Amino acid sequence: MKHEGTPKGTATPDADGLGPAANPELDPGFGRHRFGGLSSKLLLLTVVFVMIAEVLIYVPSIANFRNTWLMDRLTTAGVAASVLAETNTLAPRLQEELLKTTGAVAIALDQGAQRRLIAMSNVPTQVDFVVDMAEVTPLTSILGSFAILTYRGDGVMRAVAAGQMGHTERVDIVFPVALLQQEMLAFSGRILALSLVISGITAALVYITLRAIFIRPLRRLTRSMEQFAENPEDGSRIIKVSGRRDELGDAEIRLAAMEEALSRALHQKQRLADLGLAVSKINHDLRNLLASAQLFLERLEHVPDPTVNRLAPKILATLDRAVGYTQAVMAYGKAQERAPQRRLIALHRVGEDVADVLGLVDHDTIQFENRIGETLEVDADPEQIFRVLLNLTRNAVQALEAERDGTLVRRISLSAERQANCVHIEVHDTGPGIPENTQRGLFKAFHSGAKAGGVGLGLAIVAELLRAHGGVIELDCDQPGTCFKIQLPDRTT
Template sequence: MKHEGAPQGSAVPQETANGTTESFDGFGRHRFGGLSGKLLLMTVLFVMLAEVFIYVPSIANFRNTWLMDRLTTAGVAASVLAETNTIAPRLQEELLSTTGALAIALDQGSQRSLIAMSDVPGEVDFVFNMAEGSPWTSIVSSFEILTYRGDGAMRVVGAGQMGHTERVDVVLPVALLQQDMLAFSGRILALSLVISVITASLVYITLRALFIRPLRQLTRSMERFAESPEDASRIMNVSGRRDELGDAEIRLAAMEEALSRALHQKQRLADLGLAVSKINHDLRNLLASAQLFLERLEHVPDPTVSRLAPKILATLDRAVGYTQAVMSYGKAQERAPQRRLLALRRVGDDVADVLGLVDHETVQFDNRVPEDIEIDADPEQIFRVLLNLVRNALQALEAEKDETLVRRITLVAERDGTCVKLQVSDTGPGIPGNIRNALFKAFHSGSKHGGIGLGLAIVAELLKAHGGTIYLDDAKPGTCFCLEVPDRTA
């Protein structure tokens, strides 16, 4: 997948608050302060930490081996000299020079012999019995030697030869062991650094190839997509990896695709809104002309015209109001309800008259609202609520082709204290399951007759302005919407 912008691994200079420029990588962070640099540093530190755990027993083992070598050398030489009874000064000097000791003595149980001594040893700061040492005491003694400051001596006691019962007692300068231990530590440190660098480099290169590069590709894909989310060609191409990063790529691509589709849909809806506003502007003018013609018909001396003209005129008034509401949709909320006490049954009858349900050939309208039920609501808004619900039911029933089906729309209402509960039900096929979760959201329609999905959204908005609610009752056959409208005092 090709990406625009700076090439991979290049630094992008950016100006800071004080006017200076700093180098940043593709993530917007410092090149060496980013994930790659931190990964390299942590690898080196962890390898060095592992080397520390290796070094501690190693230095203790080096100390023990060094002391045993001195004891063995001194023990062999002391045994030979003791058996030949020839302890010449020259031989003593050679033995002391070979072992680096200040004094060597041989303990044969009942007899203790001084084999060699250069000078009278000074103060003895350490006494080591090699037969009684433990790993922990060896480690502690090793670090005591490394941190020792002074010119003192140490006394080492142990068996000089394998299989012999003699014990060798050697007095050595502490500085001699300390120098060799420091040299050994330096070699261990140098080797550890080499191993750390090699290991860190291999881990760094591997992790960079496996993780850092794919992460940068994800970031660049997001940046490229953010430049033009509506462009579907900018959606990330999935590499097909079968790991966590592959899952991240799949989820990112799915999210970008959903976002691009949503933005494209919103743009289309915005264009549709503009077109609807233009159409409604002209439609309002046509309806106004129709109102003028109808006002002239009111003066015609005909009983039928006199009975129908007021209802047609009221319907045209509502139509003009609806066109005005569509033109202002999105610029403001619905106006606040201007509540009055209304005869709810009369409102239901008006809705039936407007929809032609009074003399409908196939659909029966059953208004079971009691005459004494009064509702505290805005006249126009509660009419729109019932009109949308009854019209949806009528469209669903008219779409049924089987003549044996019962097609009935029923209005039922009751007053419960300060709240009016109303049910609008029909004997239709019901609400499809795939739209129930978004039933009262705009532009979610289950209708197959060109509906745009605004009716129930408008109903929910108008009822919410009244402090009421609406929900779908799944327990009843067909479709049954339950409405609750509380009084103003509630």
């Protein structure tokens, strides 16, 4: 559809990116009753199909009418032939009446060796059609009927049939073709009129029935979609299922499910937009606070205390990472992490840094085991692999700290080994494990399997960072507790 001010061949999307067909306000003809609508097409097709059926009925009917008409005339002539056979003569008045009744111009009786004239008004000059009723078949009847209907002229036709007195006698009549043609045309007119009446009644009944069964429910679906499109977030606009047990009922159920899913998705989208705005505001202020904390730590580095001198650089490095994360959040716009800047790093040292940040070195209840070999090197982005192990270990710490039973073993272990050009890493804890109902969407954003109050971004971030490295992560359900297995390949040259 071409809109005013729109170049030909250019689509004009609406605010949601949909075309005119998806937005009724942009389509002036949307929802109007048009002659080409389903209702009009249904009515027209019903009339056409009924007329086709009537034509199929008309063809054998007109042939049967011709044969019946001819047999009536031949029967009347056969009665006269019987009288002639008895009296050997036929009165002139009876001959005239016989010709008038049959419409014939000549009637004869063929007795094999002898041919006798029963009655005659005019001598026929040329016979255009000859019909022997003993040799008539359905096909010849149909073809002969249409030949008579399309005949143009003033000729005569001859009809022959067995007489009334025996098989050796044959009645022979000759009559104008126009007489039978007029009768057949009159019969055709009656058939046509009757067909029109039947077509009208049938079409009306079929139209009313199908309109009630199909057209109205389809319009109800259309109105429901229009109302829902006006405000998809309004759950009250979702179509109410009528309970029909047919295809339209299935369509209603599918439409209701789709609208409900779309409404939920839009609700979640709005919540995420609000969350993103809130995170941006909090992150802006948090970055300033972290900068102030860095200044204070830089002053503490000059304090002559061994503990301060040992911990201050680690805290400062952690604050540097936090400031880097806040800057990344403020620059966030493409919904993806930056490309990895891969280097050869000592994975054992990364594990030690994670333990220091989470306070696992001197933890009261949780035992931390770094089983990664000190000589194992991994080709990865240092900051991103640190975040991967930090998120996984933090989740394990939260799961173990939530347990109140003092007899439980609380242990987190990191292990890794190299196989060819791929490093296999395991993060294993002795916690309660992840419930089966949350495992399916475990690595999707906002599908938290951690403690109550978690946002559900940690594992999604881990999966995204590993995908950027060409690696994968999976949950090993065969081991007790929670065990995540990571495959991190070296970069390809």
